[in-house]
Amino acid sequence: MTTFVDRVELHVAAGSGGHGCASVHREKFKPLGGPDGGNGGRGGDVILVVDQSVTTLLDYHHSPHRKATSGRPGEGGNRSGKDGQDLILPVPDGTVVQDKAGNVLADLVGHGTTYVAAEGGRGGLGNAALSSARRKAPGFALLGVPGGMQDIVLELKTVADVALVGYPSAGKSSLISVLSAAKPKIADYPFTTLVPNLGVVTAGSTVYTIADVPGLIPGASQGKGLGLEFLRHVERCEVLVHVLDTATLESDRDPLSDLDTIEEELRNYGGGLENRPRLVVLNKIDVPDGKELAEMVRPDLEARGYQVFAISAVAHMGLKELSFALAELVAKARAAKPKEEATRIVIRPKAVDDAGFTVVPEEDGLYRVRGEKPERWVRQTDFSNDEAVGYLADRLARLGVEDSLMKAGARSGDGVAIGPEENAVVFDWEPTVMAGAEMLGRRGEDHRFDAPRPASQRRRDKQAERDESDEEFDEFNPF
Template identity: 85%
Template sequence: MTTFVDRVELHVAAGNGGHGCASVHREKFKPLGGPDGGNGGRGGDVILVVDQAVTTLLDYHHSPHRKATNGAPGEGGNRSGKDGQDLVLPVPDGTVVLDKDGNVLADLVGHGTTFIAGQGGRGGLGNAALASARRKAPGFALLGEPGEARDVVMELKTVADVALVGYPSAGKSSLISVLSAAKPKIADYPFTTLVPNLGVVTAGSTVYTIADVPGLIPGASQGKGLGLEFLRHVERCSVLVHVLDTATLESDRDPVSDLDVIEEELAQYGGLDDRPRIVVLNKIDIPDGQDLAEMIRGDLEKRGYKVFEVSAVARTGLKELSFALAEIVAQARAAKPVQEATRIVIRPKAVDDAGFTVTYDEAAEVYRVRGEKPERWVRQTDFNNDEAVGYLADRLNRLGVEDKLMKAGARAGDGVAIGSEDNAVVFDWEPTMMAGAEMLGRRGEDHRLEAPRPAAQRRRDRDAERDEAQQEFDDFNPF
C-alpha cells in the first residue's frame, strides 16, 4: 500500500458568498417600515498551511477534491448571513504549489507558512445596505459571488542540508541509520529504499538534516527507475554526498564509473552544478573494498573531491565525515543572505487608469468590456429583477463605461459583452439619458428596460435609421 506521495493534483473550490436579502420591515401600524434585508456571508477560503507533523501528501492523493463551506444568505430584520468556514489544509515543509501550466504559485518553506489556494466569494449586499436618498426602498439585493475554483499541483521537495546519492545498494540507508536516529529499511537487494528518508545529525554545535534519496541508475533523469520521481528532493540540499560501493558484486561496475554516471544524471536534471560534492567510499570493512578504495582515492582527489573512507557496518570513519559535512553546512548557512523584514510594497494605480477596457470584437460583432469591477457587478446582479438590472446600468454609467463605449464608436442597439468570451453577459446597448431613482416604477421594475431585440431586428433598425437620415439629407440638398 502506498505510504508516501510527493506529487498530487489538487482540485480546490472556495465557498460561494451568500445572497443578500430583499426585505421590508413590517410592524403593526407601520406597513412600510423601510428595507431591512441583511447582507450575505462571505464564502470560506481554501488555505494551505505548512505543518511540521505532516511528511507526505498521501491524504490529498486519496482525496484530491476539497471544498470550503458557503456563506449563508442574509435575512430580514437586518440579520447578516454567517461567513463560511475556511478550509485549512496542512502540507509538509518544502511543498511547492504550481498551476496546470507549471508556473510556481507558492514555495511553502517554514512552519506556519500559508497560501490561499482558493479565495472565497464575497457576500451580496442586502437591500438595507443598498438604500440611499434616491432609492429609499430597493426591491432587490445583490447576489453572492461564486468562490474561486482551480486545479493546482503540489510537489514536495525535502528540506534537508545533505543529500546522499548513489546507485541502489550502495549503502546510503545504512549510512543514514548510523549517522542519525533514522531507521530506514535495509536489505541486500536493489531499490530497498522506495521513499526519501530524513535524519537529524548533531556534530559539535552544528545540527543538520540528511536525506537518503532512492537509488539512481542510468537514465534516471529521463524517468528510468525511481530517479525522476525523487531527484526533486535534492534540490534544496546544501551539499551532495556521492556514496560509492567499493565492494559491488557486479562485474561491469566500479566506483569511478558509478560516480560519472550519477554526475551525468544530475547534470541532465539541472540546477545542481553549484552544490559542493563529497565522495564517500563505503564498505571498506570488506578486504576487497578496502583495497579498491586505496586504489581510486588518488584519482578522485585529483578531480577535486574530498574523499572519505567509511564503513557503515563497522562504524569506521563516520566521525570525520559527520564533522566535515557540518562544516560545509555551516558555511552554506553563513553565505545565505540575511532575510529582511517583510516589507509592504504599495503600487498605486495610475491616475488615468479607469479599471476596465473597451474593445471591439470583430468575430462576435460586439463591444467587449473587461475589468474587475464590471465583471464582479455582473456576477452579483439578479437579471430576473428589472430594478437590479437598472441598478447595474447606473453603476456602469458612473464608472464611465458608457463614455468609453461612445468613444469606441458604439451606437444605440450595438451588442455589448461584459466578461470573457466563454463567460460573458451580452445585451443591446441603449445610452442612458437619465439615471437613478427617477426612472423606477413599482418596486422591482425599471422603465428603461425593455425586452432585448434579436440581432436581425437590430440590423434592420440600424439600416432603416441610416436610410431615413440619407433621405432627409437628399431632401434638404437641392443639388
C-alpha cells in the first residue's frame, strides 16, 4: 500500500570545510623556497530541488537525517583540497520550507526551483594564501569552517487550479476520475480518499489541474477527521467546487446543510479560502431521489449567488458543461493574478548600520561577542599555534571588537566569550597588549629572507648555479 506523507521534520547538515596546510617549499639548493601550503576544500551544500516526479515526502519521513560530504584538507606544493559534494534532495512541487518556530523560509513552486537549506563550510586558507609583503613566511594555516546545520519542516501544499471539497462519499473521487485520467481509489464508505489526487482536464483551449481533497466533516479546521491534515492542499487552488451528495442515506444531512458546514470550516481555516470563486455541483442525479432533491434545492442555491450544476459522475451526465464552466473560472483567475515569481524565498537583509557583531555584558564580568565574522574566525583558529592566535587578535582588532569592549566597560582581566553559550571560546582580556603585537612581534616574517648572506654562502650558491647550467648545456648540446 502506498503511503502519502505531506509534512516531515528534516535535520540537514552541510559538509565542513577542509583545513588549510602550513608547508614550506623545499628544493635542492633552495632551502627557503617560501610557503606553499594549499587551501582546504569547501564543504558541500544541502540543496532542496523541486522534482515533478516526486509526489510525497515519504523518503524523508523514514530517513530524516541528511548530511553532505566535507571538503578535503590542503596539501603542500600549493595543492588545494577537493571540494565536498553537494547533497541534492528532491521535493514535490509546492513544498513549503519552515523553521521549527513556523517561520516560512521558502515556498518552492515550479520544476527545478532550488533552495539551499544548509551551506557548506569554507575551506581554511593555507599559508601560501596568507603570505603578503609583511607576512612572507606564515607558520600557520586556517582551519576549515564547520558546515551549517538546521532543523527544518517540509510541508507539501498541492499545486492545482481547482479543488473539489465536500463530505466523505460525496462523489469527489468519481468526479475527478471521469473529468481526467486520474485513477483514485473509489468505494461506498467514508474516508475512501486518504491522499489528495491530482488530474489534468482539457476544456477547449484551456488546460487546468483539478485536486480531489479528502472528505471534510464538522470540526475539520480544529483537527477532527482528516480535514486539518489536508485543508492545506486547498490553499493554492484558485477555484473551489462544492460537491454535494443528493442521494445521501443519512437522515440528518441535506445538500444545503452540507454546504453551510463546509463553508464554515473553510472560513475557520482561513488563508483567504472564503474569497475564492466557487461553484456548486449536485451529484448523483442518476438516482431518482437524488434528481428530485437536486431540483428542490437548486433554486435556493442560485438565490445565494452560486452557479449550480446537476451531474452524475457515474452516468457521465452534465460533465461537459461543468468542465467548460471550470475552465472559464480558471482563465479569469489566471488573468486576474498578478505576474510574479511563483517561488517565494524569504530574505532578511542586515541593517545598514550593522557592525557585524555585538558585545553584550553578562554576569560575573563576562562580555559575550556575537557575530558571523568573529565566530567564524574563532572556528578557523588553531589555538595551539601562537602565531595563529595573534593573527586572530589582529583581525578582531581591525573589525573593532577591541574598541567595542572598551566602550562596553571591559577591564583588564575580564572574561570575553566569542560565540554562543554552548560553544564559545573564553579568554581573559588584556587591553594593554595591542592585539598581541608586542608579544609576538611582526608575525609571519622570517629574517632569513632579508638578512645578508655570508660571502662563503654566496660563492657556494653561485657555483651551484653554474654547475646546474653546465649540466643542462651538456644535456642539450649535440656536440
